[in-house]
Amino acid sequence: MQIRLAEFQKDAICRLMDAMASPKRDIVLKSCTGSGKTIILTRFMDTFCREYGGTVFIWLTPGRGNLEEQSKAKMDRYVRGSRTKLLEDVLAEGFEENDACFINWEKLTKKGNTALKEGECTNFPERIQQALEEGLTFAIIVDESHQNDTIKADDMIRYFHAKKIIRCSATPRSGKQALVIEIPESEVIAEGLIKKVLIINENFARNISVDSQVSYLLEKAVEKQRSLRGEFLKRGKEINPLIIIQIPNKSRLLQEEVEQYLQKHGLTYENGRLAVWLSDKKENLEGIEEKNGRQEAVIIKQAVATGWDCPRAYILVKLRDNMNETFEVQTIGRIRRMPEAMHYENDLLDSCYLYTLDEKFTEGVRHHLGRNALDAMTLSLKPEFHEITLKSEKKTMVPVTRDDVAALHCMQDWYSKKYGTDTRTMENQKRLEVSGYIFTDSIRNYTISGRVATLDEVLEARQQGLHVITIDEPLDTHKHGRAYHHTVAELGRAVSLSYRQMNVILRRLFDGGVRSSGKILMLTTREVYGFILNNARRLKEDIRHAMADMLEQEIMQIDAKTIVDFFIPRSCVFTYDSRAKKQKEMKKNVYRGYLASAETRSSGEKELEKFCEERMEIDWFYKNGDQGAEYFSIVYRDGAKNQRSFYPDYLVGIGGRIWILETKGGFQKSGKSEDIDLFSKRKFQVLKAYLDGHGLQGGFVRLDEKSRQLCICMEDYSDDIDSSSWRLLEEVVEEAYAEISESES
Numbered sequence: 001m002q003i004r005l006a007e008f009q010k011d012a013i014c015r016l017m018d019a020m021a022s023p024k025r026d027i028v029l030k031s032c033t034g035s036g037k038t039i040i041l042t043r044f045m046d047t048f049c050r051e052y053g054g055t056v057f058i059w060l061t062p063g064r065g066n067l068e069e070q071s072k073a074k075m076d077r078y079v080r081g082s083r084t085k086l087l088e089d090v091l092a093e094g095f096e097e098n099d100a101c102f103i104n105w106e107k108l109t110k111k112g113n114t115a116l117k118e119g120e121c122t123n124f125p126e127r128i129q130q131a132l133e134e135g136l137t138f139a140i141i142v143d144e145s146h147q148n149d150t151i152k153a154d155d156m157i158r159y160f161h162a163k164k165i166i167r168c169s170a171t172p173r174s175g176k177q178a179l180v181i182e183i184p185e186s187e188v189i190a191e192g193l194i195k196k197v198l199i200i201n202e203n204f205a206r207n208i209s210v211d212s213q214v215s216y217l218l219e220k221a222v223e224k225q226r227s228l229r230g231e232f233l234k235r236g237k238e239i240n241p242l243i244i245i246q247i248p249n250k251s252r253l254l255q256e257e258v259e260q261y262l263q264k265h266g267l268t269y270e271n272g273r274l275a276v277w278l279s280d281k282k283e284n285l286e287g288i289e290e291k292n293g294r295q296e297a298v299i300i301k302q303a304v305a306t307g308w309d310c311p312r313a314y315i316l317v318k319l320r321d322n323m324n325e326t327f328e329v330q331t332i333g334r335i336r337r338m339p340e341a342m343h344y345e346n347d348l349l350d351s352c353y354l355y356t357l358d359e360k361f362t363e364g365v366r367h368h369l370g371r372n373a374l375d376a377m378t379l380s381l382k383p384e385f386h387e388i389t390l391k392s393e394k395k396t397m398v399p400v401t402r403d404d405v406a407a408l409h410c411m412q413d414w415y416s417k418k419y420g421t422d423t424r425t426m427e428n429q430k431r432l433e434v435s436g437y438i439f440t441d442s443i444r445n446y447t448i449s450g451r452v453a454t455l456d457e458v459l460e461a462r463q464q465g466l467h468v469i470t471i472d473e474p475l476d477t478h479k480h481g482r483a484y485h486h487t488v489a490e491l492g493r494a495v496s497l498s499y500r501q502m503n504v505i506l507r508r509l510f511d512g513g514v515r516s517s518g519k520i521l522m523l524t525t526r527e528v529y530g531f532i533l534n535n536a537r538r539l540k541e542d543i544r545h546a547m548a549d550m551l552e553q554e555i556m557q558i559d560a561k562t563i564v565d566f567f568i569p570r571s572c573v574f575t576y577d578s579r580a581k582k583q584k585e586m587k588k589n590v591y592r593g594y595l596a597s598a599e600t601r602s603s604g605e606k607e608l609e610k611f612c613e614e615r616m617e618i619d620w621f622y623k624n625g626d627q628g629a630e631y632f633s634i635v636y637r638d639g640a641k642n643q644r645s646f647y648p649d650y651l652v653g654i655g656g657r658i659w660i661l662e663t664k665g666g667f668q669k670s671g672k673s674e675d676i677d678l679f680s681k682r683k684f685q686v687l688k689a690y691l692d693g694h695g696l697q698g699g700f701v702r703l704d705e706k707s708r709q710l711c712i713c714m715e716d717y718s719d720d721i722d723s724s725s726w727r728l729l730e731e732v733v734e735e736a737y738a739e740i741s742e743s744e745s
Contacts, residue, residue, distance in 0.1 A: 003078050007496060008187035009040050014493040015181045016044045020164055024179040029168035031183035033333025034194040037168050041141055042075040042100070046082060049098040051486040056095045056131060058160060059141045060105045071143065072102040091124065095131035128159055139164040170333055190627070192342040195352040197575055198332065199376040202353060213319060214257045217355045218245070221317045222265055224353055225296060228314055231348055239339050241314040242288070243297040246331060254319060258299060267297055275299070291339055311337035318356035345628035347573040374575035374599050379591040381570045385620065390651070390658065391694065392566035393635040395643040404501040407547065408508060412518045414546035425522040438534040441527070443473045443480060475530050484529050487536045494540050495547045506532060548679055561635040568622055569630050575599055586613045590622045598623070604663040604703045605649060611710055611729065612652060617737035619653040636686040646683050648698070654733060655740035660698035662687060684717040697736065701729060
């Protein structure tokens with residue numbers, strides 16, 4: 001089964017590969033439920049074993065739900081030709097190079113376990129000793145580490161003399177010495193794997209007085225389930241959204257009340273529409289994970305089994321109780337997966353829902369999910385804005401693969417721009433050497449206080465004035481061949497190019513034995529090995545920037561994208577922070593009931609909304625979405641000619657004219673830019689082309705911290721706030737309004 005890896009998953013694999021070469025033993029992979037940790041780790045193990053030999057991976061799982069068998073089955077499914085084993089396989093056959101062994105650690109540590117007993121058959125410690133004597137190295141993966149962090153588990157880790165220990169969880173406990181690899185939740189959302197936002201108590205009144213929390217909350221949940229189901233059916237999708245109802249422990253009467261309410265609405269155990277998953281009662285669980293499972297609700301008391309995936313779960317009803325923080329987060333994770341690992345570009349279907357009167361639970365959710373856990377209400381578009389329209393650009397539906405020729409040209413242009421390289425290869429070598437590139441016949445390592453160090457540590461040590469010793473090892477293309485292949489593969493992964501593509505690009509750029517125009521260096525094959533290995537870190541940085549740079553990134557022709565009419569959506573699910581002290585309605589927003597506490601918003605967006613509300617020249621403003629077919633977008637290409645969608649932040653009405661504005665990170669008081677978007681220059685270019693092509697105005701807006709004023713760039717992009725490209729937004733708006741008034745008079 002071929003699984004397409006998301007960009008953040010490829011990046012995580014790349015960072016795990018880097019971490020295996022670091023001096024730190026402990027590695028922590030922190031990522032939210034639904035991000036595909038199992039896919040990441042199984043692909044990582046396969047990649048590592050292909051590039052390095054002599055390693056055995058031990059995957060330890062908690063003791064509930066046969067998770068080790070599930071994880072093994074996933075690797076067998078995702079990784080062709082994988083060498084996977086369970087505990088019984090290890091006891092019978094022992095360990096072999098490149099094995100991935102999935103073991104329930106409680107089977108090893110629980111009292112009376114025969115795997116650790118001496119006897120006629122070889123026991124587990126003996127199998128470990130045999131492997132160590134054969135020169136094999138163990139690396140440990142501790143799955144769901146928040147449940148697997150006991151002394152006994154640590155004892156097992158010590159049995160293996162493990163060189164590396166990778167702990168992974170949505171809520172890991174990590175020591176200060178661990179190397180932490182954290183996957184931003186925003187990237188998981190952007191890939192469509194989990195819902196965009198968790199909506200808390202949608203459309204609840206400000207003051208609630210109820211006779212029964214059960215009937216009040218379940219009524220909301222059942223209504224939401226039916227609206228979700230109806231929307232899926234309208235789209236021709238047989239997906240039956242599931243409600244998870246969590247009740248406190250020792251609450252038999254509350255459970256009966258839930259069952260009675262659901263029975264009145266046609267959800268019973270007898271007709272299969274109600275399921276229960278309790279320690280002493282399990283019913284109607286067969287097929288519950290299927291997209292069109294007949295169950296519409298399931299009652300639980302404690303978190304369902306670790307590893308349980310039911311992506312059609314959309315709604316959590318949490319009846320009043322106080323519970324452990326980690327436990328709460330794991331429960332919330334069960335309703336965050338997308339049923340088909342993609343967004344539907346529909347606010348209703350791309351959100352998940354929590355209904356509860358438990359304030360402590362709600363605050364715990366807010367604390368952990370932050371801006372991804374918000375209050376919400378449905379807003380309607382004011383009638384006077386129904387006819388506002390623009391031409392929106394959508395990506396073609398034809399899959400686009402990485403263009404290695406375009407990537408090669410981007411790298412040539414980047415090196416020319418940054419280092420001044422041209423066709424004079426000897427001069428190019430001098431320029432690169434002056435800029436820090438290493439040219440030597442040896443493989444260079446470093447030592448600080450008697451140990452080999454990474455380049456990051458070397459740079460830090462030099463900054464602190466510590467003595468750094470250079471160690472040069474003679475290059476052996478046979479001996480260092482595997483390291484070269486690993487490095488090339490790693491450079492490719494950093495920009496989503498295959499090993500073959502990356503190797504061809506590097507050879508065309510630097511290998512004198514490979515004919516190619518635009519060559520930067522003329523190295524021998526042996527010298528190419530040394531150049532790549534000694535400069536891997538700098539190469540990765542330059543390659544990444546080359547892919548994001550605007551050179552050789554032409555504006556797409558009109559026939560390469562789809563043009564559709566954009567209208568402001570008639571309704572929206574408006575998310576806000578109910579805890580904000582200011583809940584003033586912003587009258588100039590196109591939606592009735594839009595509050596000043598709108599979330600999620602950057603500081604620049606909040607300042608711009610406040611500006612729009614207060615300026616008399618501005619008639620209205622609309623906050624555009626950041627992805628989805630219902631929102632306004634412009635299409636462009638990156639350095640490898642991949643199509644990307646750009647969603648400008650705001651549409652603003654000034655004197656009957658539409659302006660398009662994009663907000664970016666501001667400028668610090670020192671003038672330093674806080675914009676972290678590598679594609680800003682490119683986006684500005686395509687926005688400017690769109691505005692010119694449609695006779696509109698707009699630009700990029702950023703907050704100048706020095707003056708606390710919003711500034712706008714409309715003509716020539718600059719990252720320097722002191723340049724003439726940036727003007728005060730209020731002055732530009734005043735001038736535009738005056739021109740419109742004068743022309744109309």
